[in-house]
Amino acid sequence: MGGVIRLRIDFGYDGGAFYGWAKQPALRTVQGEFEAALAKILRLPADDPRLRLTVAGRTDTGVHALHQVCHLDVDDAAIAACVGHMDVEPVEALRRRLTRVLPSDIALHRVSVAPEGFDARFSALERTYVYRVCDAGTLRDPRMRGFVLRVDDALDVDAMNEAAAMTIGLHDFGSFATPNPGGTTIREVKYAHWDRVPVRPLVAAGPDAVSDAVAHYVTPTAESGLLCFTIVADAFARNMVRSLVGACLRVGTGRRDVAWFRGKMAEPKREGESGPCPPQGLTLEHVAYPPDDRLAARAEAIRAVRTL
Structure with missing residues (x-):
């Protein structure tokens, strides 16, 4: 049978x-x-x-x-x-x-x-998302418009990272997310940081004929110069990442200050200024799972409704 x-x-x-x-x-x-x-x-x-x-x-x-x-x-x-x-x-x-x-x-x-006890949703330890932005001063590559957001302003990365650091830990992200029916907006963020991708050459300089031929023009890698927000959490509520990015961008352009972001973290309440930014810049990059012998236990634990 x-x-x-x-x-x-x-x-x-x-x-x-x-x-x-x-x-x-x-x-x-x-x-x-x-x-x-x-x-x-x-x-x-x-x-x-x-x-x-x-x-x-x-x-x-x-x-x-x-x-x-x-x-x-x-x-x-x-x-x-x-x-x-x-x-x-x-x-x-x-x-x-x-x-x-x-x-x-x-x-x-x-x-x-799948190993015994595996559940794609509930066994997952964490998810990693990256949001990619091309801001002022970065060469725009029209081929990447499908997964990079264009921002016309020059962004203050230090201020954005000051805001992003506030999200790390167990918090109610009610200012930035919508709960599912019967669910919650409490999530544990393990990492959140904005980084500028260095302008790196596709072909490294060297003594060979190929590198000599491109010495007068350094071909950059595709993501060179982009500003990327990497965030890792046990799970994400609906619109959470894009809303956090949108709020960070408001801080980075100077339209809002870090104190405003701190207030949004302190009082988990949705309002128009913390809505989600466009979707095309966001990519789910990785899903991590525990060792096989801990899959079932993880799935059982994560089914419990989170509390602060």
């Missing part, structure tokens, strides 16, 4: 043409495209509940992911049927078929049998 296997799926996507992760009627979403591809491969109805993916973190409309994780519970017989004429293991056969069927703005990294 066959059983059910839990699969871990690692992937990324360009969020520009998606209305976020979560499946919605008549809208193109990452979950909708992924589950449609699985339905085709596994020969199941598109609305079959067995296709439902559980994701590490839902991203909003226009937000990207370099490294996203989800899990799927599927009959081992359905996976075995993916092999066909291929001389590979069933899970590898599923990965190959998914790679061919998924649209080009979703990149499949890995499909594997």
